[in-house]
Amino acid sequence: MSIYLTRKIVSPDFERLLTAFHGLEGAVARPNQGIRVEGLTGRLDPLSETQQKMLAAAIALVKGEADRRRTCYAMELEQLVQICGIERGNLYESLLNETAKLLKKGVWIFDEANRSVVRTVWFQSIEFSAGKIVFQFADKALPLIFRCTSDSPGSDLIKGIQYKGKHTLAVFAMIWPCRGKGVIEYSIPRLMQQLSLEHTRYSYGQLKLRILEPAFREIYSRDDAVFVRFRPLFSGRKVEGVRFEVTVGEEARALRRLEPEFRIVPSGE
Template identity: 25%
Template sequence: MENKNHLTVVKSNKVIEASYLLSLSEQRVLLACIAQIDSMSELTEQYQFEVSASEIVDLVGLDNFSNAYRDLKKAAEKLYDRSVTIDDPDPENPKIAQRKTRWISSIDYIPGEGKLVLSFASGIIPYISKLSKEFTKYKLKHVARFESIYSIRLYELLVQWSSTGEREIEVEWLKNQFQVSNKYSRLGDLKRRVIEPAIAEINEHSNLWVKYGQRKSGRTVTHFQFQFGVKDQPKQRKKLTDEEINSLAKPGETKAAVVARLTGTLMSDFAKPGESWGDAKERKKSLKGGFNSEVQFLGSVARTYYDGKDWS
């Protein structure tokens, strides 16, 4: 399997919105295989994919290899029987309301190597390969650390609408697609066991930030309303040389102050979440310790960017 940072999952939107239930280990196996597919090329049922326990460990960042082997074996035992129900599956034949298909047509477990070898079922192949429109793609690394089986599903439903940054989802529709209608009949339980843990994991481990509200029809909550966006990308830290610092320093300006000014991080690193640039500046001025606190702060910022030499 290629570098985990480069693996990309591409699915038809029909599958993103399909009804199915998979365990966490089963989802990881399928996503690891789908990420190996060239979504623009044609896939056949004869093509075999390999996923090993060591690759799952590397992808997820697990510490316990024995758990990875155990989960892989469980996935091998149940994945063949898992199915997915796709609504309005064929745009060219609108008479078909639903299609139910297996995910895979065959699966082999090789215990000595801790490896699965599987082939996708013919019914699912059109929704994971040769895709030219109406598909969703994302980096596998953004969902690899999720522990809730619903986090991946919710993440995909949001990424599908990434161009808008918001999505309203009917409560009953979501329960049906996640197959939890008989499990969480009370809205409070659904929020506590499905929605809120998924949002917490997305916010912690993925490239998205998410918050949600709800809409009522009368006294009944009928829709969840999600707002989301891509988190700020980490800034590229530039190392500055003595020559650059000396040539750009203002009269009387310390090396620390030069570095902080040139990198543009003095106030942004100091500001609290939601605090404006001006408010951060005023709060900084009011800190106890006066000049010494200023020097210490500048020094701590500059040492992040400076090339590591002793400049005391």
């Protein structure tokens, strides 16, 4: 019996490239733009809320598909309009503008098994035809998409498609990667950045009433297996940041039986 040993040579240049990939600008500041599922790590381009919903709607069409070579998926245009919640006044202009922008957006994908990094757009084309919208995915994006539509842990990233509130998807995208990671703290500027509200002048009170509470109530109404403990962090009388902890699964259901409605924990409690 012969035994052959092979030595795998690791390129120092490639290792430096991987270091650069994991430190891409914005990756730390916006952790909700990262996907990690079944050996693949993705760094997503920033997306507007409408673009997020369009992408999530397209990915949801792939769920359950057995043919891994299929790239085109169609849905009714009216259904997409309802999902995206676009105002009727400038409906078609907004949809065309968002589509053009989405076609330029993509993702960096690191394959741990093959030790490869690829840059790809999400879609090769998006076509409007006979009352339908047809999404043609880029070939290089499909491995990540098929993993995101499996029953693996990362697949829940597309469940935000169900939300109707204007800011619910952004809040969901912020908290979901933090599940099971213990207590997370954000400064108010970082929180506003995570929610793509950094250019607004919301006070914490306005943020709480207009964004956070409505979004968390909708998340709770759709899913009984998520529990969020959320509280403001004060410096004197001013709110300087927030602290939250996300629990999911059976433990979350048990906590929800004790506290079924979402509430922001008051200071001192």
